[in-house]
Amino acid sequence: MSTFTPFTAPSPSSQPKITPRIIIHGGAGNITRTTISKARYDAYQASLRRILASSAELLSKPGATALDVATHAVSMLEDDPLYNSGKGAVFTRTGTQELESSIMVSNGYVKRGVGCMLLQRVKNPIKLARELLIRGEEENGGGAKDHCQYSGPYLEELAKDWGIDLVDTEYFFTQRKWDEHIRGLKEEEKKKRKEEHKLKFQEERRRKDLELEKLTVLQVTNSIDHIQVNSNDWEKSHYIPLGTCGAVVLDSFGTVCCATSTGGLTNKIPGRIGDTPTMGAGYWAEEWLEKTPTPTATPNLIPQTQAQTQMLYQPSPSPSALALDKLSRGDLRGLMSHCLPTVSPSILTPAYTPIPASTPSASPAEKSSSIRHAVGVSSSGNGDTFVRMAAARTVVAESRFSSIPLSEALSNMTGPGGELQRSARDRWGHAHEGVGGMIGIELVGNRGTVVCDYNCGGMFRAWTEEDGAQKCLIFREDSYESGPKEWREEEREEDGGDSW
Numbered sequence: 001m002s003t004f005t006p007f008t009a010p011s012p013s014s015q016p017k018i019t020p021r022i023i024i025h026g027g028a029g030n031i032t033r034t035t036i037s038k039a040r041y042d043a044y045q046a047s048l049r050r051i052l053a054s055s056a057e058l059l060s061k062p063g064a065t066a067l068d069v070a071t072h073a074v075s076m077l078e079d080d081p082l083y084n085s086g087k088g089a090v091f092t093r094t095g096t097q098e099l100e101s102s103i104m105v106s107n108g109y110v111k112r113g114v115g116c117m118l119l120q121r122v123k124n125p126i127k128l129a130r131e132l133l134i135r136g137e138e139e140n141g142g143g144a145k146d147h148c149q150y151s152g153p154y155l156e157e158l159a160k161d162w163g164i165d166l167v168d169t170e171y172f173f174t175q176r177k178w179d180e181h182i183r184g185l186k187e188e189e190k191k192k193r194k195e196e197h198k199l200k201f202q203e204e205r206r207r208k209d210l211e212l213e214k215l216t217v218l219q220v221t222n223s224i225d226h227i228q229v230n231s232n233d234w235e236k237s238h239y240i241p242l243g244t245c246g247a248v249v250l251d252s253f254g255t256v257c258c259a260t261s262t263g264g265l266t267n268k269i270p271g272r273i274g275d276t277p278t279m280g281a282g283y284w285a286e287e288w289l290e291k292t293p294t295p296t297a298t299p300n301l302i303p304q305t306q307a308q309t310q311m312l313y314q315p316s317p318s319p320s321a322l323a324l325d326k327l328s329r330g331d332l333r334g335l336m337s338h339c340l341p342t343v344s345p346s347i348l349t350p351a352y353t354p355i356p357a358s359t360p361s362a363s364p365a366e367k368s369s370s371i372r373h374a375v376g377v378s379s380s381g382n383g384d385t386f387v388r389m390a391a392a393r394t395v396v397a398e399s400r401f402s403s404i405p406l407s408e409a410l411s412n413m414t415g416p417g418g419e420l421q422r423s424a425r426d427r428w429g430h431a432h433e434g435v436g437g438m439i440g441i442e443l444v445g446n447r448g449t450v451v452c453d454y455n456c457g458g459m460f461r462a463w464t465e466e467d468g469a470q471k472c473l474i475f476r477e478d479s480y481e482s483g484p485k486e487w488r489e490e491e492r493e494e495d496g497g498d499s500w
């Protein structure tokens with residue numbers, strides 16, 4: 001006699017529903033009251049709130065998927081020139097714009113994630129990443145094979161064939177980012193001249209006697225000091241913007257999706273690839289089952305070893321896991337054809353965590369149930385540091401394998417004094433190295449938690465609370481946010497405007 005129990009979706013009355021959540025970001029960096037004007041701060045607040053409201057509304061619709069909502073949110077961020085992505089992307093040192101994007105889901109698609117880089121004509125790079133992910137379900141990836149990272153003109157031709165909007169390169173131009181590009185180059189030139197000046201001075205000193213040297217020191221130091229003032233001013237007040245944008249979304253099916261888009265770093269070398277399109281560095285999404293003991297004996301439970309290692313997006317020998325995959329993707333027809341003899345409308349709003357997985361072989365002595373974990377993260381900051389640290393996957397792996405909340409693992413990496421900061425060693429505070437922040441969502445059972453941390457002045461971010469309330473913060477604390485004093489003045493002639 002078979003002990004197999006077919007998967008049945010829990011009825012809404014017996015299982016608590018998953019409340020969808022969303023968090024978006026518009027970059028992290030040296031954002032303080034002295035580097036951003038009040039007018040610009042207000043503009044960011046208004047933009048983030050508008051994009052969050054639109055995305056949250058979409059997410060509240062029945063059947064909305066994390067993938068679609070994350071794409072929607074990031075497309076809106078890309079269209080807003082405030083951010084460093086799509087229109088308003090920063091320039092490379094040769095004056096070109098090279099866009100990058102990535103998307104990843106915790107389950108439901110074979111590829112799981114896709115990164116796109118070196119794009120110059122795709123209006124919304126995030127839409128292309130989504131397309132590549134979805135086409136991964138088709139034979140031959142719908143013409144793009146089964147790769148996970150793509151770049152360059154060939155990809156843009158594919159995008160055109162697929163009906164994705166291409167634009168002239170001028171579309172991405174904004175005067176503000178161009179001015180930043182020019183200022184950055186000028187600062188570099190200034191630094192170079194300062195170095196030459198120093199070298200000349202040292203040479204001269206070697207040639208002169210002590211008396212003469214004293215005199216020279218006085219004169220030259222004065223002129224170096226003058227240059228240094230400007231240089232420090234640039235380092236502190238005119239931080240090269242790091243306004244990558246991103247979204248992490250949890251849908252009612254329990255799937256988490258992260259989406260990220262950027263122009264990279266101002267005056268990067270052409271061809272440089274950052275963390276945003278690099279899987280595991282700037283973005284990651286993953287899902288697993290964690291075994292938890294149950295007080296009462298329940299038949300048909302998954303053995304511990306299988307439960308601890310099985311990732312839900314993988315093809316599974318267990319009929320229940322297959323069903324779960326389909327359910328998480330919103331593929332209710334597929335789910336029903338596999339698992340249910342008849343279709344009841346009540347399962348159209350599924351909620352199913354904790355998940356009792358089925359297997360014919362478990363004995364009563366092995367009783368346990370499995371808690372579903374799903375997480376996703378999206379980053380902004382100095383991408384080279386994120387790449388070196390494989391930051392996004394490291395955060396998720398720490399949470400998964402040492403069973404600490406995602407918030408803690410994320411702070412260990414991107415919070416003040418965290419691994420990113422420590423990895424910059426003595427360059428911390430001098431260059432942009434180690435600077436950054438990360439947003440994320442963690443689903444445990446049926447409960448989603450929104451997380452964020454950064455090691456710099458601020459991070460543009462907005463999110464929904466569990467009760468649906470919409471929040472937006474830029475600095476660390478609410479009090480700082482609501483009662484700021486001493487905002488920097490509006491556009492200052494001598495430095496060419498705000499840094500942000």
Ligand SMILES: NC(=O)C[C@H](N)C(=O)O
Pocket residue numbers: 027028084241242243244262263264265273274275276282379380381382383384
């Ligand atoms: N704007 C950013 O956040 C920069 C991006 N992480 C990069 O290094 O390419």
